[in-house]
Amino acid sequence: MATPEHGEKIIDPIHQFVIERLVPIHVGGVDISFTNSALWAVIAVTCASLLFILAPRNLIPTRLQSVAESIYELVYDITHDVLHENARTYFPFVLTLFVFILFANVLGLIPYSFTVTSHIVITLALALVVFIGATVIGFIRNGFGYLKLFVPSGVPTLLLPLVVLIEIVSYFIRPMSLSIRLFANMMAGHMMLKVMAGFVVMLGVTAGWLPLVAMVGLMGLELLVAALQAYVFALLTCMYLSDAMHVDH
């Protein structure tokens, strides 16, 4: 560390999450500036769209085609396993959700890029869309019968008030757990990578290879987490939608 300011900048693991307004835009007093987060969201959506548009349509798939088809079939399977006959309706939304989160997570692993999903406001917005959407669909489909979701069958009458309370709390915690799980995983992983990268620079050529090797392993792990969190988000979305479809579970 030659100068404290320089060193601090390198190992500051939080700095990567700072939002920078690349093109300031204000419409009617609302700040809708094009930020680095927006840039990487656009890049993620562009890459995802290109994957599906450029993938050939061969009977025997090419490698690119296999990627597109694997993503499609993974989400197709979870929606059909969980939602059964309603899967067709919600498949496009769940697939979009999965692809958006997957590409945002994975592209965020590129050094100097920005991870869109490392901000709580993004993951909370996605989770609230799922939560409010599922709740509205639940009431439209079942009317006030949807409230039966909070009253599990086969519970002793004495315990019922407690169980109902727990069910209600757990229901409203759903968007919290859904958003914090994704946001925290992304943030923690990226901070860990940044700290490790800082060690590589600090230790230099003599011992810097040790955290470098660790980083290679961590990068693999983070790649797994990036895909897994997208999968978990899509799966839980399907489950919440399934609750809205079938109250008597």
Place this chain on the structure above:
Amino acid sequence: MPQLDMSTWPPQLFWLAVTFLALYYVISRVAIPRTGGVIALRKSTIDGDLAKAKNLKDETENAVRSYEAALADAKAKAQAIALENRNKLNAEIEAERAKLDAALGAKIATAEKKVAASRDKALEDISAMAADIASDIVQQLTGSKITKAAATAAVSKSLGK
């Protein structure tokens, strides 16, 4: 923590909505029809090929079965024809033999009748001759004539008739 800087939330939410809706449009209008179509096409092609293979296999099995049936049929027919021929030949042989037997029997019978007639005739001739000889002998020895009837009776009596 930059995440808690609420002044950055509106632009983030705005661009999240824009990009998410754009991706939703691409996914629902392009990605799902394209990818789903390819997967469905592949599945139907594989199913069609499997069905075709099954049909060909069934056809082969049917051909083998009909060939075997035809072979068994032909064998049975050949055996039936051989049996029929044998029976016919046997019957013919039997009939021929019976006819031959009958003809031979008739011939034998007539021959036997002839023999018996000749014998009877010969015997009659002999007794007539003997009666003549006896009457001659009696005439020579006694000089008296005996009637032919008496002589015949005497001969018959001595012959033990």
